[in-house]
Amino acid sequence: MLPEQIKKFIAVFEKLPSIGPRQATRLAFRLINSGKEKIRSIKEAVDGLDKVKLCSRCFFVHTNSGSLCSLCSDASRDNDVYMVVEKETDLISIERTGSFHGRYLIIGELTRSGALEVWQKARLTTLKNTITKNNKGKAKEIILALNPTTYGDLNASLLAKTLADYATNITRLGRGIPTGGEIEFSDIDTLSSSITRRQ
C-alpha cells in the first residue's frame, strides 16, 4: 500500500538511535508533506556529514586537512594527562567546563558486559601508542571519565587494568553532591563519597 520509497526510508531510519518504526513513518510523511525544498535541505545536511573526519588520535570529529582534530593539534594543551570518555557529547561537556586541558580518547559507548568491540580495542591501542611515543610509555595520569553507574564502574575497572602500565595515576571523576543538590535527598553512595572526598 505504501510506495517503495517510503518503505525504504522507514527501513533505513527506524534503525537509527532512538528512532523506531512509528517515528520513521511519521517522519516520512512529514517530509513528503513539507515539500521538495525541505527534502533537499535534509539531503544536504546528511551529505555534509560525509566531509567530517574522525581524528586519528582521539577519534573526535574534525574537518582539518590533516588527520588530527583541533584538540589534538593544539600545542598549548597538556600532554601528560589523558581523559578517556565514551561519547563525543561527553567530551563537549567536559570542554565546556574549561577545567581540563589534557588530551582525550573517545572509546565509544561501552557495553554492560564490559566486553570491548574490536574497534574499541583498536582505539585503546592507539592511546597506548600515543603514550609510548609522547610520554615514553607512561603518562602522568589517565582519567577514566565514565558515568558513575554500576556499568561505568565495571568498565572503568576493566580499562584501569588494561591501562595500568601506561600511567602513574589512573583516576575517575569525583563523586559527591551535585551543585544545587540537597543532603537530605542524596542517596547513601553519593553522600558517603561526599564525606570521603570532602574538599
Added chain:
Amino acid sequence: MLPEQIKKFIAVFEKLPSIGPRQATRLAFRLINSGKEKIRSIKEAVDGLDKVKLCSRCFFVHTNSGSLCSLCSDASRDNDVYMVVEKETDLISIERTGSFHGRYLIIGELTRSGALEVWQKARLTTLKNTITKNNKGKAKEIILALNPTTYGDLNASLLAKTLADYATNITRLGRGIPTGGEIEFSDIDTLSSSITRRQ
C-alpha cells in the same frame, strides 16, 4: 568547537517531529561513526521521498504516473461514502481493517483551537469539489474519523458544520469498550457510549 557540517545537520534535524537538539546531536555522531556507506544509504532514502507525490484528490501518497493515488483511482471503491482522517497513518490503520471501502480525505493534523490552516481549507474545498462532481453536490455519508478526544470532538463539530450541505449523513467512528477491555476499568464516557450504542 563542532564542524559547521555537524552544526548544520543538527539545525536541520532538530526541527523534525519528535527529534530535539540532543537526539539530532547523537544522530550526527552516530552517522559519522557508522561510515560513508551508512551516510550514503540515508541520503538515498531521503532522496527517494522526492519522487513520492500527494494525491490531488485525497492527499495520500503515491508514485503513479497520474495525479491520483491507488485508492482514488480504484474504480471498485464506493463513491458514496467519504472518510476524513487527520493523518496518513490513520488512513493506513483504517485500510488495514478492511471494513471501509469508500473514499478518503486527509485533512492534516488539526490544531487544538479548531482553526484550519490555509492548505487545510484548500483540502476541504477539494473534497467539496469532488462531491459536487461525483455526487451531484451531496454524498450519502461523510465519516469524520477524528480521535475521540476533547479536541477531536471540537474539530469534528466544526468540520461537520462546514460540510453539512455536502452529505446526507455526517457521522463519527463508534465509541465503546475496546476489544479486550474491561467494564470495571472503562471510564464513564466510554461506558455510557457503549450502552447508548449497544449492538
